[in-house]
Amino acid sequence: MIAILDYGLGNLRSVQKAFENIGVEAKVVSCSSGLESAAKIVIPGVGAFGKGMNNILRQGVLDCLIEQILVKKKPVLGICLGMQLLAESSTEHGFSKGLGCVAGSVISLQEIASQQLIPNVGWCSVESSDPIMFRDVPNGSNFYFVHSFFYQTGQNADEVAGWTTYGSMFASALHKDNIWATQFHPEKSQKHGLQILKNFYELA
Amino acid sequence: MKKRVIPTILLRNFGVVKTIKFDTYRPLGVATNFARVYNARGVDELVVLDIDATQENRSPDFEYIQDIAEECFMPLTVGGGIRTIEDVQRLIQSGADKVVINTEAISRPSFISEISQEFGSQCVVLSIDYRHIDSVGCRVFSHGGKVKTDLTPEVWAHQAERLGAGEILLNSIDQEGTMKGYDVDLLKQVTSKVKIPVIAAGGAGNLQHFGQAIVDGGAAAVSCSSIFHYTEVTPQEIKNYLHSQGIDVRLI
Numbered sequence: 001m002i003a004i005l006d007y008g009l010g011n012l013r014s015v016q017k018a019f020e021n022i023g024v025e026a027k028v029v030s031c032s033s034g035l036e037s038a039a040k041i042v043i044p045g046v047g048a049f050g051k052g053m054n055n056i057l058r059q060g061v062l063d064c065l066i067e068q069i070l071v072k073k074k075p076v077l078g079i080c081l082g083m084q085l086l087a088e089s090s091t092e093h094g095f096s097k098g099l100g101c102v103a104g105s106v107i108s109l110q111e112i113a114s115q116q117l118i119p120n121v122g123w124c125s126v127e128s129s130d131p132i133m134f135r136d137v138p139n140g141s142n143f144y145f146v147h148s149f150f151y152q153t154g155q156n157a158d159e160v161a162g163w164t165t166y167g168s169m170f171a172s173a174l175h176k177d178n179i180w181a182t183q184f185h186p187e188k189s190q191k192h193g194l195q196i197l198k199n200f201y202e203l204a
Numbered sequence: 205m206k207k208r209v210i211p212t213i214l215l216r217n218f219g220v221v222k223t224i225k226f227d228t229y230r231p232l233g234v235a236t237n238f239a240r241v242y243n244a245r246g247v248d249e250l251v252v253l254d255i256d257a258t259q260e261n262r263s264p265d266f267e268y269i270q271d272i273a274e275e276c277f278m279p280l281t282v283g284g285g286i287r288t289i290e291d292v293q294r295l296i297q298s299g300a301d302k303v304v305i306n307t308e309a310i311s312r313p314s315f316i317s318e319i320s321q322e323f324g325s326q327c328v329v330l331s332i333d334y335r336h337i338d339s340v341g342c343r344v345f346s347h348g349g350k351v352k353t354d355l356t357p358e359v360w361a362h363q364a365e366r367l368g369a370g371e372i373l374l375n376s377i378d379q380e381g382t383m384k385g386y387d388v389d390l391l392k393q394v395t396s397k398v399k400i401p402v403i404a405a406g407g408a409g410n411l412q413h414f415g416q417a418i419v420d421g422g423a424a425a426v427s428c429s430s431i432f433h434y435t436e437v438t439p440q441e442i443k444n445y446l447h448s449q450g451i452d453v454r455l456i
Contacts, residue, residue, distance in 0.1 A: 013297060017274055046327060047322065117424060118399065120205065142456075146326040148325055188280075189277075
């Protein structure tokens with residue numbers, strides 16, 4: 001069973017119905033027991049970083065969530081803010097600590113795209129050579145992005161599965177061991193996005 | 205950044221309507237059918253505006269929005285009657301990705317910051333409806349074009365950007381539904397004052413109009429509805445045209 005974590009900020013129904021569209025039942029959960037009984041976890045997200053971490057903490061699922069990802073090694077897919085939360089920290093509205101499941105940190109798009117419109121709202125192409133996450137998705141396909149902050153990679157960027165250029169290049173998809181993440185919204189990116197959700201579902 | 209082509213559907217009494225200059229309503233059909241067709245055509249985004257909600261002093265119809273959202277595997281932007289953070293929260297839960305605010309932001313500009321703080325600026329689209337008034341210039345209107353304010357579109361757009369708005373939906377009431385072309389001059393004035401994306405709305409009637417809004421007006425996206433209701437033009441044709449003009453769009 002795929003669990004979609006409800007922490008008060010996600011576009012839960014959009015993610016759930018995208019899974020329904022590919023014939024997969026995904027359940028919205030908001031407590032530790034829901035995460036524990038899940039085979040895979042999706043962390044959706046629309047919102048600000050600090051608020052997201054606060055909600056996860058207040059809801060009492062922080063330790064359990066990290067345990068499922070780092071100890072139990074359950075496949076997890078972070079989407080948009082959900083991807084950013086997996087990082088070590090963010091500077092959105094002041095400094096906040098993240099889940100720390102991947103090495104990078106989250107900083108403003110101003111740092112790399114000062115000449116571009118911010119937020120980056122719209123369709124951007126993703127360059128990827130990851131054969132698992134992007135199986136049956138043509139390289140350079142377009143995905144839907146809505147963000148003002150981005151994930152700055154860790155030292156060797158070995159977690160990066162996809163790159164997008166907005167001013168400069170940034171990591172738009174991550175795949176490290178059991179951890180998947182996309183800065184774009186697969187649930188809103190029509191057929192190529194649905195394919196990525198399918199690839200996540202079919203992951204052994 | 206790829207320029208977006210965004211169909212807009214206007215809701216009234218649970219149906220889609222076409223309007224001219226925010227008036228002369230004509231019923232067109234059921235919103236979920238429109239959403240299904242636009243989804244099948246792979247549009248870049250869909251804007252749904254409930255044009256009755258504010259005037260009837262009620263919240264958005266969340267269940268109806270959810271029905272529409274069920275058909276959308278593309279970004280869905282929803283507006284009309286949004287007055288509280290709870291309204292925004294419920295719309296997002298119903299499947300909206302962004303919200304369009306207008307009247308409430310005019311009476312209480314801090315509402316823009318509240319939404320931005322809670323959900324991120326990318327979630328807040330400020331709709332600016334304006335009309336040209338002889339010997340005065342352009343003025344912003346609230347309440348679905350019914351109430352004149354002293355704001356000018358440029359100043360209001362700039363202020364909204366500082367308050368945390370993520371996008372501006374700039375709608376010329378004079379051009380709306382006329383299919384005579386966007387108000388490119390005013391569009392240019394606004395886009396030159398803000399760094400956030402501006403969506404041109406009101407007046408698209410042929411392919412050239414879209415190119416003008418983007419190239420001459422500086423729009424990041426073009427929104428339209430009448431052209432899809434009353435001509436054979438499809439969103440993909442518009443994008444093919446823009447692409448042929450050297451404009452970066454998402455071709456599918």
